[in-house]
Amino acid sequence: MKNKWLILLITVAGMISLLLGCGKEESKGPITEIRIGFQKGNTLNILKARGTLEKKLSQQGIKVKWSPFPMGSVLLEALNAGSIDFGHASDGNSVFAQAGGKPIVYVAAESPYPKGVAIVVPKNSPIQTIKDLKGKKVAVSKGGNQHYLLVKALEKEGLSFSDIQPVYYKDAAEARAAFDSKQIDALGLWDPYLAVLENEVQVRYLTDGQGLTENRTYYFASKTFAKEHPELIKTILEELNQADQWANSHPTEVASILSKELKIDQKALEVASKRREYGVQRIDDQVIKVQQELADTFYQLKLIPKGIQINSVIEQKPKWLPDNIK
Numbered sequence: 001m002k003n004k005w006l007i008l009l010i011t012v013a014g015m016i017s018l019l020l021g022c023g024k025e026e027s028k029g030p031i032t033e034i035r036i037g038f039q040k041g042n043t044l045n046i047l048k049a050r051g052t053l054e055k056k057l058s059q060q061g062i063k064v065k066w067s068p069f070p071m072g073s074v075l076l077e078a079l080n081a082g083s084i085d086f087g088h089a090s091d092g093n094s095v096f097a098q099a100g101g102k103p104i105v106y107v108a109a110e111s112p113y114p115k116g117v118a119i120v121v122p123k124n125s126p127i128q129t130i131k132d133l134k135g136k137k138v139a140v141s142k143g144g145n146q147h148y149l150l151v152k153a154l155e156k157e158g159l160s161f162s163d164i165q166p167v168y169y170k171d172a173a174e175a176r177a178a179f180d181s182k183q184i185d186a187l188g189l190w191d192p193y194l195a196v197l198e199n200e201v202q203v204r205y206l207t208d209g210q211g212l213t214e215n216r217t218y219y220f221a222s223k224t225f226a227k228e229h230p231e232l233i234k235t236i237l238e239e240l241n242q243a244d245q246w247a248n249s250h251p252t253e254v255a256s257i258l259s260k261e262l263k264i265d266q267k268a269l270e271v272a273s274k275r276r277e278y279g280v281q282r283i284d285d286q287v288i289k290v291q292q293e294l295a296d297t298f299y300q301l302k303l304i305p306k307g308i309q310i311n312s313v314i315e316q317k318p319k320w321l322p323d324n325i326k
Contacts, residue, residue: 030061031232037083039070045258048066052242079220088220089220090145091145095291096304099305108283110280111277113217117149118149120203131159138186145190149212196268216287218291219280230318241325292309292311
């Protein structure tokens with residue numbers, strides 16, 4: 001009798017487990033919402049404003065939830081936490097995320113934007129060249145595009161990162177406050193905030209990214225989203241590239257859109273838009289090589305805890321690249 005009860009209990013337990021498993025699978029159902037993280041003033045912001053992605057996905061009964069983030073590092077944290085499915089971040093932020101063990105997946109890249117990042121000083125500053133930064137306080141966002149630019153600019157002049165006093169800021173607003181109050185000697189900044197600073201304050205460039213860094217934006221998906229929904233990533237990239245091509249021929253309209261989003265002067269945004277070429281690109285061997293150089297540099301400077309291989313988080317034959325991306 002005891003054995004019969006044991007067999008019965010095991011049988012019932014097995015059935016309950018099977019039913020619960022089936023219920024879990026059924027509750028998953030078809031996807032009804034895509035969660036996209038974006039930084040105001042960047043490419044995904046333009047796509048959001050145009051509304052073409054929502055229109056395209058609505059045909060499949062899918063909604064788009066947009067979540068703004070102040071910086072790429074914060075966005076990638078949200079991607080890692082499962083709060084968003086897709087987003088973008090700078091080349092430097094991406095390296096820090098991978099080195100920190102974040103399970104990210106590169107899906108595509110933006111065209112290089114070397115004029116969109118610079119190291120600047122007040123116009124009346126005695127600092128005239130990058131060499132003059134030795135011993136000075138230079139503010140950058142840790143792991144940001146201007147951080148890497150500063151490293152490469154110092155190297156070019158025979159200096160190392162340890163020759164300056166780095167000051168790390170959490171966002172562009174904090175950086176601007178430090179610059180205006182003269183708490184720092186020089187500032188690394190990126191568009192559109194760089195263009196805004198130029199428009200409102202007399203500044204002098206020590207260097208921009210030309211010849212030093214490509215300053216790329218990359219697009220990322222969570223591992224789960226990339227594995228389960230490559231066709232939706234394909235749709236996002238397709239609509240994104242169409243928005244990019246529209247932006248290339250409509251800089252004034254782009255500035256108007258972003259001005260409303262950012263609540264900043266449209267003239268500054270026109271400057272930023274006109275010195276940029278928009279376009280989604282596949283991640284080829286050359287793109288990987290440049291990104292690997294950035295990662296190796298950050299590791300040599302002990303800015304990241306371990307060396308990383310960029311190609312380990314890049315799909316070699318992605319299923320999500322649309323025909324309109326070269």
